Amino acid sequence: MKRLLMATLTPFCLVPLAQAEVTRVGFATEPYPPFATTDASGELHGWEVDITRAVCEAAALECELVTTSWDGLIPALTGDKIDFIAASLSITDKRRETIAFSDKYYQTPAALAGAKGVELEPTSEGLAGKTLGVQSASIHQAYAQAHFPEATLREYQTQDEANQDLFAGRLDTTLADRLIIEQFLESKEGQLCCEMTGDVAHDPQTLGDGIGFGVRQDDDALRERLNEGIAEVRANGTYDEITARYFDFDIYGEPDT
Structure with missing residues (x-):
């Protein structure tokens, strides 16, 4: 340790x-x-x-x-x-x-990002069967477990690691704070690969106050x-x-x- x-x-x-x-x-x-x-x-x-x-x-x-x-x-x-x-x-x-x-x-709200041109609804049905990256031990992991039970979750130590796997095509989407998603999408890699899917519905039980x-x-x-x-x-x-x-x-x- x-x-x-x-x-x-x-x-x-x-x-x-x-x-x-x-x-x-x-x-x-x-x-x-x-x-x-x-x-x-x-x-x-x-x-x-x-x-x-x-x-x-x-x-x-x-x-x-x-x-x-x-x-x-x-x-x-x-x-x-x-x-x-x-x-x-x-x-x-x-x-x-x-x-x-x-x-x-x-x-700030939580949001999803995915590959350009691929429609992903930020709902349980929309993410069914999709591979979703989240930061381990984060509120976004808790939200995904509660609201996207049919998605395949991949956990990462940092959001940067999830973003890189999204860029590399190893993820369908990632869930994070909207500001962090926007910053990634403004980067060289983000501009090439990805776009904002949309904010998820707020849930104070997992996303907090x-x-x-x-x-x-x-x-x-x-x-x-x-x-x-x-x-x-x-x-x-x-x-x-x-x-x-x-x-x-x-x-x-x-x-x-």
């Missing part, structure tokens, strides 16, 4: 020494652009990284960013290796059995501070300023969702 904490970055939020207590923030090792990627020096970049930094500053938290494998994030949290998760973690009832969540800080920071169930104090930080960056314009660097729409989603 890989060593849990793969990289440690320099703290970015300074607070008075009397209050200094490092809050360890867990990101996934696997790249998830434009939300979070690690460069050659081990430094994290992306929209979610910038938002997390802003929330930490607003909440007066001295945050240290660490990375571990996607499927190791929740065990790292419950095992006190990190203090909260910032890795596009969907707020679902299933995950609430193990951890708690902050308020949401973004929400947006993306939130994952915290331990007994850590109400940190959860409340993160909620205050999210509210502050939303109110003072920082959220919109950061979002404008990456997207041309409001990634937060509907206020009442």
Whole structure:
């Protein structure tokens, strides 16, 4: 098993020494652009990284960013290796059995992509007998298992691997966050092979109620501070300023969702 904490970055939020207590923030090792990627020096970049930094500053938290494998994030949290998760973690009832969540800080739909010219309806009947690629241990895997039972599922450690198999013709379709699908379709490979099939019907039981920071169930104090930080960056314009660097729409989603 890989060593849990793969990289440690320099703290970015300074607070008075009397209050200094490092809050360890867990990101996934696997790249998830434009939300979070690690460069050659081990430094994290992306929209979610910038938002997390802003929330930490607003909440007066001295945050240290660490990375571990996607499927190791929740065990790292419950095992006190990190203090909260910032890795596009969907707020679902299933995950609430193990951890708690902050308020949401973004929400986007799930969508399918497939080969150009091949009609695929994003329904159970439309995907019957098709080979569908999903990221392992993701909400999209849970959605596919619940809604596309007659499809043949192939699991991948990263969405990039699923996209490459779609490009190579080893998959009929893949299910992921719409923004991730769009980014793939804008790539050289994606433009050659594939197109958007469409958004799937939203199911809060599997897709959740947006993306939130994952915290331990007994850590109400940190959860409340993160909620205050999210509210502050939303109110003072920082959220919109950061979002404008990456997207041309409001990634937060509907206020009442």
